[in-house]
Amino acid sequence: xxxxxxxxxxxxxxxxxxxxxxxxxxxxxxxxxxxxxxxxxxxxxxxxxxxxxxxxxxxxxxxxxxxxxxxxxxxxxxxxxxxxxxxxxxxxxxxxxxxxxxxxxxxxxxxxxxxxxxxxxxxxxxxxxxxxxxxxxxxxxxxxxxxxxxxxxxxxxxxxxxxxxxxxxxxxxxxxxxxxxx
Amino acid sequence: xxxxxxxxxxxxxxxxxxxxxxxxxxxxxxxxxxxxxxxxxxxxxxxxxxxxxxxxxxxxxxxxxxxxxxxxxxxxxxxxxxxxxxxxxxxxxxxxxxxxxxxxxxxxxxxxxxxxxxxxxxxxxxxxxxx
Numbered sequence: 001x002x003x004x005x006x007x008x009x010x011x012x013x014x015x016x017x018x019x020x021x022x023x024x025x026x027x028x029x030x031x032x033x034x035x036x037x038x039x040x041x042x043x044x045x046x047x048x049x050x051x052x053x054x055x056x057x058x059x060x061x062x063x064x065x066x067x068x069x070x071x072x073x074x075x076x077x078x079x080x081x082x083x084x085x086x087x088x089x090x091x092x093x094x095x096x097x098x099x100x101x102x103x104x105x106x107x108x109x110x111x112x113x114x115x116x117x118x119x120x121x122x123x124x125x126x127x128x129x130x131x132x133x134x135x136x137x138x139x140x141x142x143x144x145x146x147x148x149x150x151x152x153x154x155x156x157x158x159x160x161x162x163x164x165x166x167x168x169x170x171x172x173x174x175x176x177x178x179x180x181x182x
Numbered sequence: 183x184x185x186x187x188x189x190x191x192x193x194x195x196x197x198x199x200x201x202x203x204x205x206x207x208x209x210x211x212x213x214x215x216x217x218x219x220x221x222x223x224x225x226x227x228x229x230x231x232x233x234x235x236x237x238x239x240x241x242x243x244x245x246x247x248x249x250x251x252x253x254x255x256x257x258x259x260x261x262x263x264x265x266x267x268x269x270x271x272x273x274x275x276x277x278x279x280x281x282x283x284x285x286x287x288x289x290x291x292x293x294x295x296x297x298x299x300x301x302x303x304x305x306x307x308x309x310x311x312x313x
Contacts, residue, residue: 030220034197055252055290062218062254069220132301135259149255 101177243277
């Protein structure tokens with residue numbers, strides 16, 4: 001086995017071990033978001049008896065990837081910084097982890113982590129009230145990241161509090177990552 | 183004067199946006215599909231404009247038939263703009279109603295309809311189709 005096929009084989013082992021259904025790393029386009037989404041939904045629908053699981057995973061995946069697209073477009077990032085890292089894995093029977101990460105400005109990343117942490121304390125009824133309140137706010141009242149309503153929706157679809165992390169990246173930027181368990 | 187048929191609205195469905203048919207004569211506006219376009223605002227602006235026009239110029243009731251299996255949050259926000267127009271018209275004594283149709287295998291679409299409905303007082307019917 002050459003180095004290339006050996007590393008592919010170890011990637012495969014890793015994906016299988018982590019029960020990763022679909023993952024993506026690179027510049028993400030509108031079409032790609034849609035195609036991955038449809039493949040994901042079809043796959044879960046065909047293997048899952050809980051009817052709402054496929055829609056919930058799809059919905060969380062769409063909000064995360066569109067948030068990333070909107071953010072990197074708003075920041076006029078080039079392909080490298082506009083990349084998204086998206087992983088969808090099965091964590092237990094009928095439960096899925098949707099994770100997505102992208103490059104952000106340090107201050108925006110901190111605001112996002114704060115927002116995610118503030119959502120973690122809310123129960124479903126409180127999340128619904130906040131969602132309805134945010135829905136009625138003009139678009140420009142969202143966070144500078146534009147992520148307000150989408151994040152609340154993701155939290156509402158999740159069975160556990162969202163996890164957010166901020167790591168260091170090149171040139172003073174940060175890598176923001178978010179994980180939702182459906 | 184513009185011929186009446188020019189006031190119809192017709193948008194073909196895509197992977198990202200629902201098919202839309204607005205019939206000026208019958209007062210029916212139908213939307214079918216999924217909605218997560220990237221430029222939500224531009225997409226919905228045409229529908230909002232048609233609805234506004236109809237409500238202020240046509241002396242007929244408006245029936246909005248929705249068969250939307252998935253809406254992203256931007257689309258949900260845009261639908262609120264349309265429902266707000268309907269509520270305003272209803273408050274002015276116009277006859278408006280919404281039929282929300284969902285596939286019985288997709289409970290999330292039913293819940294979405296319920297969450298819209300609870301904020302409005304005009305007739306809003308939620309009905310399942312399929313097995």
